[in-house]
Amino acid sequence: MSRATPKMREFATHLIACEMRERGFAETNVLAAFIVCEKFSLRLTVSFGKTGVRALLLRSLALASAETPGLGAVHLKADGSFEGWEALGAQVGPGEVAEDGLVLVAHLFGLLAAFIGEDLTVHLAREVWPELSLDDSGFSNTDENEKAT
Amino acid sequence: MKKRPDAAKGTQPAQVPGQPAKAAIRKLPSGVRGLDEILGGGIPEFSFNVIAGAPGSGKTTLAHQIVFANATSKRPAIYFTVLGEPAVKMLRYQQQFSFFDATKVGGAIRFINLADLVMEKDLNAVLEEIIRQVTVLNPGVVVVDSFRTVVRKAIGREGGESEVASFVQRMGQFLTSWQATTFLVGEFVQEEMANTPLFTVADGLFWLWQVPERNSVVRKMQLIKLRGQSSVPGLHTIRITEDGLQAFSRTLGLLGAKPRAGERRRLSMGIPELDTMLGGGILEGDSVLVAGPSGTGKSALATQFIAEGLRQGEPGIMAIFEERPQGYTQRAGMLGLNLEAPQREGTLETLYLRPLDLSVDETMRAILDAITRVGAKRLVIDSLVGFEMALAPGFRADFRESLYRMIGALTGAGVTVLSTVEVEDTFTALSFSQYTISFLTDDIIRMRYVEIDGQLRKVMVVIKMRGGNHSKDIREYVITDKGVVIIQPRKTDYNGLTTGIPQRSGQREEAAPEPKATG
Numbered sequence: 001m002s003r004a005t006p007k008m009r010e011f012a013t014h015l016i017a018c019e020m021r022e023r024g025f026a027e028t029n030v031l032a033a034f035i036v037c038e039k040f041s042l043r044l045t046v047s048f049g050k051t052g053v054r055a056l057l058l059r060s061l062a063l064a065s066a067e068t069p070g071l072g073a074v075h076l077k078a079d080g081s082f083e084g085w086e087a088l089g090a091q092v093g094p095g096e097v098a099e100d101g102l103v104l105v106a107h108l109f110g111l112l113a114a115f116i117g118e119d120l121t122v123h124l125a126r127e128v129w130p131e132l133s134l135d136d137s138g139f140s141n142t143d144e145n146e147k148a149t
Numbered sequence: 150m151k152k153r154p155d156a157a158k159g160t161q162p163a164q165v166p167g168q169p170a171k172a173a174i175r176k177l178p179s180g181v182r183g184l185d186e187i188l189g190g191g192i193p194e195f196s197f198n199v200i201a202g203a204p205g206s207g208k209t210t211l212a213h214q215i216v217f218a219n220a221t222s223k224r225p226a227i228y229f230t231v232l233g234e235p236a237v238k239m240l241r242y243q244q245q246f247s248f249f250d251a252t253k254v255g256g257a258i259r260f261i262n263l264a265d266l267v268m269e270k271d272l273n274a275v276l277e278e279i280i281r282q283v284t285v286l287n288p289g290v291v292v293v294d295s296f297r298t299v300v301r302k303a304i305g306r307e308g309g310e311s312e313v314a315s316f317v318q319r320m321g322q323f324l325t326s327w328q329a330t331t332f333l334v335g336e337f338v339q340e341e342m343a344n345t346p347l348f349t350v351a352d353g354l355f356w357l358w359q360v361p362e363r364n365s366v367v368r369k370m371q372l373i374k375l376r377g378q379s380s381v382p383g384l385h386t387i388r389i390t391e392d393g394l395q396a397f398s399r400t401l402g403l404l405g406a407k408p409r410a411g412e413r414r415r416l417s418m419g420i421p422e423l424d425t426m427l428g429g430g431i432l433e434g435d436s437v438l439v440a441g442p443s444g445t446g447k448s449a450l451a452t453q454f455i456a457e458g459l460r461q462g463e464p465g466i467m468a469i470f471e472e473r474p475q476g477y478t479q480r481a482g483m484l485g486l487n488l489e490a491p492q493r494e495g496t497l498e499t500l501y502l503r504p505l506d507l508s509v510d511e512t513m514r515a516i517l518d519a520i521t522r523v524g525a526k527r528l529v530i531d532s533l534v535g536f537e538m539a540l541a542p543g544f545r546a547d548f549r550e551s552l553y554r555m556i557g558a559l560t561g562a563g564v565t566v567l568s569t570v571e572v573e574d575t576f577t578a579l580s581f582s583q584y585t586i587s588f589l590t591d592d593i594i595r596m597r598y599v600e601i602d603g604q605l606r607k608v609m610v611v612i613k614m615r616g617g618n619h620s621k622d623i624r625e626y627v628i629t630d631k632g633v634v635i636i637q638p639r640k641t642d643y644n645g646l647t648t649g650i651p652q653r654s655g656q657r658e659e660a661a662p663e664p665k666a667t668g
Contacts, residue, residue, distance in 0.1 A: 048236045049262035056237070116240045119251045127255045 003067050004106035008113070011122075012036075012105035018129045033101020034085050037108055041080055043128050044112075054080050060108040067107075070100045174377050177290075177330060180218025180248060181211065183396035183514070187370075187385055189378040192353070195328055196376070197321045199296075199347060201337040202357030207368065207387060207394050208334045209239065210246065211355065212292045214393045215332060217248045220257040224289035227282055228260045231267050232298035236260055246393045259286060263299070272303050272316040279320060283327055290330050296347075297335035314346040321350050342373075352376040357387070365541035367508065370396060386508035386544075397510035401517060401555055413616070416527075416565055418450070419457030422635035423609075426624065427592070432616035433526075434560045436589055437567045441596030445607055446628045447569040448472070449484055450594070451529040453632045454567050455497065456486040463526035464496040466519045468512075470535025474499040484632040498523050502536075508544045509551035512536065516555070525564060532569040549589075556589050574598055574649055591615040596626075599649050604661055608646055609635070623647070627662050636662050 004012070012033075019025075019039070020032045037057065044053045057076050065071040074084040088100055113121040126132050176191025185191045192198070192215065200208045212228070220226035230236045240260070243249050254260065261282055266275050283291060293299060300316070303309040324331045333347065339356070342348050354373040359366060369384040386397040415430035424430045431437055437454075439447045455465040469477055477499060481488045491497035498519045502512055520528065530536060537548050544551075556566055568590070574597050593612040598605050607626055611619040623646045626635045642655030 045262070047230075047240075047260040047262055049230075049264040051264065052235050052237055052262065112237075115237050117244055117251075120240060120244060120254060123251050123254055 002063070004064070004103050004110055008106040008110040009102060011109055011125075012102050014132060015105060015109075015125065015129060016102065018132055021131075030085060030088050030098060030101045033098075033105050034082050036105050038081060040108070040125065040128055043124060045080070050080060054078075056108065056111055060104060060111050063107040063111070064100070064104040068100045068103045071104060074104075176378070177215075178218050179211075180214035181394045181396055182392070183385075183398055184370075184394070186400075187372060187381045187396055187398045188375065189380045192330060193375070193377050194330055195325050196352040197325055197331045197350065198333070198353035198355065199337075199351045200332055200334045200355045200357070203338070203359060204336055206357035206359045207389050208336075208357055209234065209294055210243065210389060211357070211394050212294055212332050212334050213243050213246070214248050216258055216290055216292060217250055217253060219290050219330075220253055221289070222257050225257045225259055225286055226290035226292070227286055227288045228258060229263050229279065229282075229291070229293045230260060231263050231293065231295055233295040236262055245391070247391055248393050259288075263293075267299055267302065272299070272312055275299060276316055276320055276323075280323055283324065283329060287327075288329050290332070291324055292332045292334060294334035295336060296333035297337065300347075310346075317347050317350050358384075362544075363542045367541055367544065386510045388508075388511060397508065397514050399510065399551075399554070401510060401513050401558060416463075417457050417461070419453035419460075420450070420633055420635060422624070422637075423450075423594075423633075426611050426620040426622065426635075428614060428617045428619045431565060431567075431592060432614075433565055434563045435565055435591040435616060436556045436560050437565070437592045437594065438590040439567060439569045439594045439596065440572045441569075441609075442574045442598060443571055445596035445598065446626070446633050447571070447596060448477070448480075448531050449628055450596075450633050451531050451567055451569055452477075452481045452484065452486055452488070455527055455529055456481070456488065458527040458565075459491045459496060464523040465491075465527040465529070466498050466500065466516065466523065466525045467529045467531065468500045468502060468516050468519075468536070469529075469531045470502055470539050471532055474501045483630065484628075485630060486632065495523060498525075502539055507539055507541065509540060509547055512539065513551060513555045517559075520559070520564060528559065528564055528566045530566065530568040532571055534571050553589055560591075592619075597647075597649065599643075599646050599651055601643070601651060602661060602665075604663070604665060606662065610647075625662060 015036050016032045019036050023032065023035070025032055037060075041053050041057060044056070048056070054076065057080060061071065061074060061076055061082075065074070070088055073087055074082055077083050085101075109121060109125070112124075122132075175194040176185070176188070177194055178191055179185050179188060200211055202208050216226040216228055230239065240254070244251065259282075263275060263278060266278055279291075279293075300313045303312050303316070306312070321331070333351075335347075337345070348354060351374070353375045356371045356373050358369045358371075360369070361367075368387045368389065370387045371384050372380045372382075381398050381400055383399045385399055388395050388397070413433040415424075415428075416433050417424050417430050418427065439450055441447050451467070455467055458465045467477070472480075478488045478492070488497060488499070492499060500515060500519055502515060516528070516530075519525070533552070536552075537545055540548065556568075559566055590613070592614045594609060595612050596607060596609045599608050600606075607628075608623050609626055610621070610623045613619075622638065624635050625639060626633055628634070639659055641653065641657060641659050643651035644654045645651045
């Protein structure tokens with residue numbers, strides 16, 4: 001399976017940072033990544049329906065788990081929320097925990113961008129995180145990022 | 150009430166002094182080129198419409214074009230998606246069209262998925278959600294796609310039909326009262342029209358077809374009903390391109406063409422002897438048919454007609470179907486006619502139309518657009534046979550009718566049209582065309598081969614001129630580096646020229662117009 005692209009990782013980093021600022025998290029916290037996924041899922045559900053969004057989340061988790069095995073313990077519940085992420089910190093170090101969450105977010109947005117394009121993906125993300133600027137999104141970078149998969 | 154942005158065009162009915170004003174129906178732009186004219190100016194505001202048709206006929210694209218053309222942040226559009234094409238894929242595909250504006254998504258256009266509600270609950274819950282969203286967002290346009298899937302579940306149940314009828318009635322009333330223009334998109338077949346309450350309630354019914362015809366696909370649209378305004382009846386061709394749907398009205402947008410007024414001028418064909426034969430030239434705004442077999446010089450004559458117009462300051466269009474523009478221009482150069490300069494200067498446009506799956510109306514739209522671009526006064530169609538061959542097979546049956554509409558409207562507006570048609574020479578009769586299109590033409594010039602003194606020579610005759618008297622002489626001509634050159638009346642007499650094998654009735658007093666082979 002393909003790895004999250006540097007561009008999507010950068011985008012995910014910005015989104016997680018937005019969420020952490022909003023919640024006042026002092027340091028990288030795996031919870032922030034899952035909040036990003038669930039918050040964005042809520043927005044997507046309005047347009048794509050629960051079934052459609054659950055399918056996207058499942059695929060994102062599968063892609064991310066293949067890249068970071070730590071996510072193998074995480075499951076998607078029927079209501080579209082994640083379970084098992086709480087145990088991540090106990091199994092691995094803090095840096096790895098942060099990496100797991102980052103990869104999941106990167107794959108979710110990468111998958112959506114593959115379907116509806118980067119433009120619309122960023123547009124939808126900015127509905128949820130209005131403070132996200134286009135410069136933050138990382139999409140102004142060249143396509144060289146894409147080659148680094 | 151909030152003032153609506155004036156995005157729509159159309160006219161408001163004039164108020165008669167001393168009488169209360171009638172309800173003014175504003176017309177919303179459809180966002181589809183050509184469709185507003187078919188609609189009679191646009192989509193009636195607050196109307197409740199159905200977009201019906203088979204899968205792949207363009208229903209969703211039409212709905213999207215309407216939404217993107219009308220949605221604003223003050224009066225957004227809500228696009229309810231139900232079961233059917235997943236919304237994520239719908240957005241993926243629709244954004245490929247040029248009308249798709251991603252900045253409107255989420256703000257001016259809200260995509261709301263009702264699939265879970267439809268699967269888990271009943272129609273009342275669906276209606277409640279629609280009412281809730283509409284009340285909150287105050288949309289100007291509402292789409293439900295696919296409406297068919299909303300009601301399908303209920304239809305199978307006992308009492309389902311009345312439940313659906315009640316749902317449609319209540320939704321229609323609510324959305325209209327809420328001043329929303331509504332579109333229900335669904336896969337319906339025409340047989341359902343008689344006993345589906347939805348079609349009774351609807352103010353507008355857009356029906357889309359996609360019909361394979363041999364190796365081509367023909368797309369058509371019909372406005373089966375549209376309350377409150379006069380639409381153009383009949384089936385209209387549609388095409389889906391990167392710009393979305395484009396509609397081609399059967400009236401070709403020429404309903405409002407101003408008729409020619411006053412005395413009409415006589416236009417020179419660029420061949421003085423032929424002008425004399427025509428009683429002084431072609432009457433401005435006439436339709437001229439030049440008929441003859443291959444190689445008789447029909448295209449040369451048509452080129453001289455256009456070139457003479459350009460000399461007189463009359464821009465022209467050449468719609469050619471059998472030869473590439475470059476070759477056509479080069480051949481004109483060999484006749485001493487420079488078509489390159491006027492093409493550069495924008496007074497002449499050469500249209501090369503032979504993609505083999507065009508509809509008549511699309512082709513005519515291309516011609517009409519070119520006429521408008523250059524302000525053309527003269528139009529050449531070379532040839533009608535090539536024109537017909539360029540059409541999708543399914544459209545060939547409409548050829549004469551469509552040609553009649555276009556030529557009638559163009560000549561009515563003062564454009565002089567010269568069409569060529571290839572006819573096979575028989576040696577027993579003088580036919581004008583295999584199309585029976587003489588009713589389309591005011592004037593007919595017939596060219597043909599005749600066998601004289603062991604040579605295949607060419608003659609022409611003016612068969613008909615509606616606008617006045619004309620010469621009845623059959624005149625011999627040659628094609629030289631000056632184009633078609635008509636030979637002065639010859640002293641040699643022949644009978645039976647129209648048979649192609651004339652008999653000499655006079656003395657042999659003249660040499661052949663072109664040298665005979667020797668040795």
